[in-house]
Amino acid sequence: MKNVVLQLFVLVGFVRVASAYPQYQLSRETTCTSCHVSTGGGGLLDSMGEATASDINQFPGDPRFLHGAVDLPSWLLVGGDFRAATGMSDRGAGPAFVVFPMQMELAAAVTKGPVTVMATAGTIRPDEDKPASILLLREHWLQWKSESSGWSVRAGRFAPVYGQRNAEHNWVSRRYGGAPLYGETYSAQLAWIDDTFEAHVTGFVADRWFPSAERGDGAALYAETRLRSDTAVGVMARFAASHDEHRSQGGVVVKRWWEGPRLLLAAEGQLVKQSIRNAAVRSQWLGQLVATKFLSNSMFLDVGIGHFEPNVAMEHVGRTAVDVNLHWFTWSHLELIASARAHLLGLGSGGPTTGYGLLQVHYRL
Amino acid sequence: MHMNYGNRALIALALGSGCATEAPPPTFDYIRTAILAPSCATSACHTERSRAEGFAFDTREAADEALAGLVAPGDPDGSWLMDVLTTDDKERRMPVDAPLADEEIELIRQWILAGAQR
Numbered sequence: 001m002k003n004v005v006l007q008l009f010v011l012v013g014f015v016r017v018a019s020a021y022p023q024y025q026l027s028r029e030t031t032c033t034s035c036h037v038s039t040g041g042g043g044l045l046d047s048m049g050e051a052t053a054s055d056i057n058q059f060p061g062d063p064r065f066l067h068g069a070v071d072l073p074s075w076l077l078v079g080g081d082f083r084a085a086t087g088m089s090d091r092g093a094g095p096a097f098v099v100f101p102m103q104m105e106l107a108a109a110v111t112k113g114p115v116t117v118m119a120t121a122g123t124i125r126p127d128e129d130k131p132a133s134i135l136l137l138r139e140h141w142l143q144w145k146s147e148s149s150g151w152s153v154r155a156g157r158f159a160p161v162y163g164q165r166n167a168e169h170n171w172v173s174r175r176y177g178g179a180p181l182y183g184e185t186y187s188a189q190l191a192w193i194d195d196t197f198e199a200h201v202t203g204f205v206a207d208r209w210f211p212s213a214e215r216g217d218g219a220a221l222y223a224e225t226r227l228r229s230d231t232a233v234g235v236m237a238r239f240a241a242s243h244d245e246h247r248s249q250g251g252v253v254v255k256r257w258w259e260g261p262r263l264l265l266a267a268e269g270q271l272v273k274q275s276i277r278n279a280a281v282r283s284q285w286l287g288q289l290v291a292t293k294f295l296s297n298s299m300f301l302d303v304g305i306g307h308f309e310p311n312v313a314m315e316h317v318g319r320t321a322v323d324v325n326l327h328w329f330t331w332s333h334l335e336l337i338a339s340a341r342a343h344l345l346g347l348g349s350g351g352p353t354t355g356y357g358l359l360q361v362h363y364r365l
Numbered sequence: 366m367h368m369n370y371g372n373r374a375l376i377a378l379a380l381g382s383g384c385a386t387e388a389p390p391p392t393f394d395y396i397r398t399a400i401l402a403p404s405c406a407t408s409a410c411h412t413e414r415s416r417a418e419g420f421a422f423d424t425r426e427a428a429d430e431a432l433a434g435l436v437a438p439g440d441p442d443g444s445w446l447m448d449v450l451t452t453d454d455k456e457r458r459m460p461v462d463a464p465l466a467d468e469e470i471e472l473i474r475q476w477i478l479a480g481a482q483r
Binding site: 311 | 395398407410419424425454456457458460464467468
């Protein structure tokens with residue numbers, strides 16, 4: 001029993017937060033902020049987002065909070081995400097059965113005119129000596145979004161807008177690409193978003209009271225333009241400085257949608273320079289290519305390959321991840337995801353090849 | 366250290382952009398910041414917040430405290446850190462999501478063998 005419990009807690013390391021599906025950005029000729037309360041995309045859905053959720057479900061159902069059982073006033077949005085997974089995982093010593101919770105989080109937003117206040121409350125693996133540390137107020141911010149132009153301002157605790165910001169466990173681009181899981185900071189963001197162009201500039205400082213995955217202070221820029229209705233190109237730059245390291249990085253994102261075969265290709269590439277205090281300067285690079293194929297209105301398959309070189313001065317330490325995810329939006333609020341990953345070190349010559357095969361259940365409150 | 370042509374080209378690009386790159390030193394600061402923190406101090410594991418098994422690697426101070434109990438200076442084979450990084454035990458092998466590269470583990474071994482100075 002102890003071993004099962006230990007396994008559960010150990011594999012909370014696979015946790016992920018609700019994010020977004022950029023697959024709907026070009027395929028529906030919309031922007032992330034059309035469906036999400038946050039101008040950074042991801043997280044709590046607004047009324048348009050709920051309508052989209054209803055549209056993509058295989059079976060009918062009310063997409064509103066608690067399936068419409070509770071009528072909320074127009075100024076209040078409430079939601080939540082619950083995820084759990086089971087399957088087989090091999091971390092280098094052979095495959096083992098795993099079952100674990102991934103996310104348990106509630107969110108609420110109050111809107112009056114152009115101003116929104118949003119907060120989340122959820123759980124995270126606690127310090128065994130401090131049980132109260134299980135509670136995590138991951139995001140809390142105030143946002144002003146112009147009702148007559150594309151300008152918006154947001155301030156509070158949230159992850160700086162950077163990279164593709166998708167829900168897929170794109171391990172390479174998220175952990176090593178400047179958008180780590182639970183990487184929220186205290187941030188101030190200025191953004192412009194319209195139908196063909198968006199730009200987000202964020203200044204941030206690390207949370208000194210409840211530290212997140214981002215320990216540095218710095219700034220991030222993400223800008224993306226629609227060259228055509230089916231093609232978007234983005235550029236990004238990020239800098240963070242902590243007591244232990246300075247990190248500068250930048251790159252590009254390209255997305256292309258083909259309406260006929262219902263196929264999206266999204267590519268990302270970055271260069272990173274890391275200066276480690278009292279140690280070394282190392283150059284890194286990463287690249288990621290994801291192909292998404294819509295099999296139906298309610299199901300899409302994505303296949304991705306990502307590579308990260310943590311230090312170009314070393315051989316056989318590069319990490320390559322091949323991911324396959326099948327998403328099925330079943331009944332209202334319920335998504336099933338079948339995921340598989342193969343992970344190679346040094347393209348197979350730098351250590352054991354590992355991976356997993358999981359079935360994830362995602363319930364959106 | 367031998368590098369392939371791809372990485373040489375990237376170094377040229379990096380150098381051309383004013384970025385230097387160096388072979389990694391087997392030191393506490395490098396190992397902690399470049400290897401242990403990104404691989405072990407992830408969102409719900411060995412951070413100061415979660416302290417899985419009582420260990421954290423996301424700050425120098427926490428890592429210093431953790432490694433004092435995890436390594437036997439001069440004795441890599443007698444160090445619990447090396448054991449969990451290389452064991453064939455499915456439940457104890459670390460990290461939980463993907464292993465460290467052999468060269469990264471070797472760097473840690475060299476550091477321990479040299480006395481694990483912090």
